[in-house]
Amino acid sequence: MGNAWEIYAIRYATMSPRTPHMNYLSPDPHETTAADLDYFVWLIRGQGRDILVDTGFNAEEARARSRKLTLNPVDALASFGVDASSIRDVIVTHLHYDHAGNLDRFPNARFHLQDREMSYATGRCMCHGTLRHPFSADHVTLMVRHVYSERVSFHNGDGEVAPGVTLHRVGGHSDGLQVVRVETARGPVVLASDASHYYGNMQRKNPFPILYNLGDMMEGWEIVKRLAGHPDRAIPGHDPLVTELYPRASDKVDAWALHLPPSRSFA
Numbered sequence: 001m002g003n004a005w006e007i008y009a010i011r012y013a014t015m016s017p018r019t020p021h022m023n024y025l026s027p028d029p030h031e032t033t034a035a036d037l038d039y040f041v042w043l044i045r046g047q048g049r050d051i052l053v054d055t056g057f058n059a060e061e062a063r064a065r066s067r068k069l070t071l072n073p074v075d076a077l078a079s080f081g082v083d084a085s086s087i088r089d090v091i092v093t094h095l096h097y098d099h100a101g102n103l104d105r106f107p108n109a110r111f112h113l114q115d116r117e118m119s120y121a122t123g124r125c126m127c128h129g130t131l132r133h134p135f136s137a138d139h140v141t142l143m144v145r146h147v148y149s150e151r152v153s154f155h156n157g158d159g160e161v162a163p164g165v166t167l168h169r170v171g172g173h174s175d176g177l178q179v180v181r182v183e184t185a186r187g188p189v190v191l192a193s194d195a196s197h198y199y200g201n202m203q204r205k206n207p208f209p210i211l212y213n214l215g216d217m218m219e220g221w222e223i224v225k226r227l228a229g230h231p232d233r234a235i236p237g238h239d240p241l242v243t244e245l246y247p248r249a250s251d252k253v254d255a256w257a258l259h260l261p262p263s264r265s266f267a
Contacts (some may be wrong), residue, residue: 003047003163003164003183004046004164004183004184004185004259005044005045005046005047005164005165005182005183005184005259006044006045006046006184006257006259007042007043007044007045007182007184007189007191007257007258007259008042008043008045008080008249008255008256008257008258009040009042009235009242009243009246009255009256009258010040010041010042010043010073010076010077010080010253010254010255011038011039011040011070011076011243011254011255011256012039012040012041012056012069012070012071012072012073012076013038013039013056013057013062013067013068013069013070013098014036014037014038014039014068014070014240015036015037015039015067015068016034016036016037017034017035017036018034018035018037019032019034020032020033020035021209022209023035023037023197023198023200023201023208023209024200024201024204024206024207024208024209025206025207025208025209025211025214026206027206035198035240036240037197037238037240038239038240038242038243039056039057039067039098039238040054040237040238040242041053041054041055041056041073041076041077042054042180042191042258043077043080043082043255044165044180044182047162047163049088049089049162050082050086050087051087051089051090051091051161051162051165052077052087052089052090052091052106052109053090053091053093053180053191053193054090054091054092054093054099054100054193055073055074055090055092055099055100055101055102055103055105055106056072056098056099056101056102057069057097057098057101057102058072058101058102059072061097061098061101061136065097067098070254071253072102073102074102074105074106076253076254076255079250079252079253080250080253080255084105084106084107085106085107085108086108087106087109088108088109088110089109089110089112089161089162090106090109090110090111090112091111091112091161091167091178091180092111092112092113092117092143093177093178093179093180093191093193093194093237094114094117094173094176094177094178094193094194095113095117095118095120095121095135095139095140095143095174095176096134096135096174096194097134097135097136097139098134099193099194100136100139100140100143101136101139103139103142103143103146104142109151110151110152110153111143111146111151111152111153112152112153112155112159112161112167113143113152113153113154113155113176114154114155114156114157114167114169114176114177114178115154115155115156115176116156116169116171116175116176117174117175117176117177117178118143118144118147118152118154118176119175119176120174120175120176120212121135121143121174121176122140122144125175125212131212134174134210155167155169155178156169157169164182165180165181165182165183166180166181167179167180167181168180168181168223168227170195170216170217170219170220170223170224171212171213171216171217171220172195172207172211172212172213172214172217172218172219172220173194173195173208173210173211173212173217174194174212175212175213175216177193177194177195177220178193179191179192179193179195179220179223179224179227180193181227181228182259184258184259186233186259186260187229187233188227188228188229188233189228189233189235189258189259190224190227190228190233190234190235191235191237191258192224192234192235192236192237194208194210194237194238195217195220195221195223195224196208196221196224196234196236196237197236197237197238197239198236198238198239198241199236199239199241199266200239201236202221202224202225202234202236203231205221230267231265231266231267232261232262232265232266232267235258242256242258243256244263245262245263245264246258246260246262246263247260
C-alpha cells in the first residue's frame with residue numbers, strides 16, 4: 001500500500017478504579033467489576049513525518065481534576081524518540097481537557113480541528129456547567145490564540161491531513177468530535193477517540209455517560225464501523241484492553257503498535 005502508515009498508542013495516565021455506572025449510560029445492574037480508564041495520545045508515523053493525534057493533559061490539570069499523571073505526553077513522546085518541536089501537524093479530536101492540553105508545547109505545529117468543536121467550546125452551551133465540565137477554559141483560550149496566530153486548520157465534516165490520513169466528524173460525545181482514519185498495512189484503522197471510550201460502548205451500543213447528543217453518538221458508531229471495515233480496526237479512546245491486544249512498541253515508554261494485528265479478533 002502506497003500510503004501505509006504506522007500508528008502507536010502512547011499511554012500517559014490511568015484512572016482506577018471505575019465502576020460500570022461511570023462507564024456506561026445504562027449499566028448492567030449485575031455487572032460490578034471495576035475497570036480502569038487509560039489515557040492515550042496517538043502517533044501516526046510514515047512518509048518521513050510524524051502526525052500527533054491529541055495532546056493529553058499536564059500535571060496542573062491532573063491536580064485540578066484529581067487524576068494521576070504517569071508522564072506528560074510530551075515527555076512520553078520524547079522517550080519514544082519524537083521531539084515535540086519536530087511535529088508539524090496535530091489533530092485534536094475534540095477540546096476536552098484530556099485531549100487538548102499541552103497546546104503550548106508544540107511550537108511548530110498546525111492544529112486540525114472541526115469548525116463545530118470550536119463553535120461548541122466557545123458558544124452558549126458552555127453556559128451550562130454539566131456540558132462545560134470536560135473543558136478547560138485555559139485550553140480553549142489557547143486554541144483561540146492559535147487561531148489568531150493562523151496555526152489552526154478547520155475542517156467541516158470530512159477532511160484530509162495527509163494522503164491516507166483523513167478526518168471525519170461524528171459528534172455525540174462533543175459536538176465537534178472527529179475520528180481519524182489511517183491507512184495501514186493491515187487496512188484502514190480508525191482512531192475512534194471518545195466516539196467510544198471502551199470497546200464495550202460501541203459493541204453493546206451503550207454510550208459513555210459524558211455526551212452532548214445521544215443520537216449523534218449512536219450514529220457515530222455506524223460511521224466508525226463503515227470507515228474501519230472490520231471491528232478489529234476500530235480503536236477506542238480509553239480502553240486498557242488495547243494494551244493487552246496489541247504488541248508493545250517500546251521498552252522506554254508505554255506504547256503499543258496499532259498498525260499490527262491484534263492478538264485476538266472481535267469478528
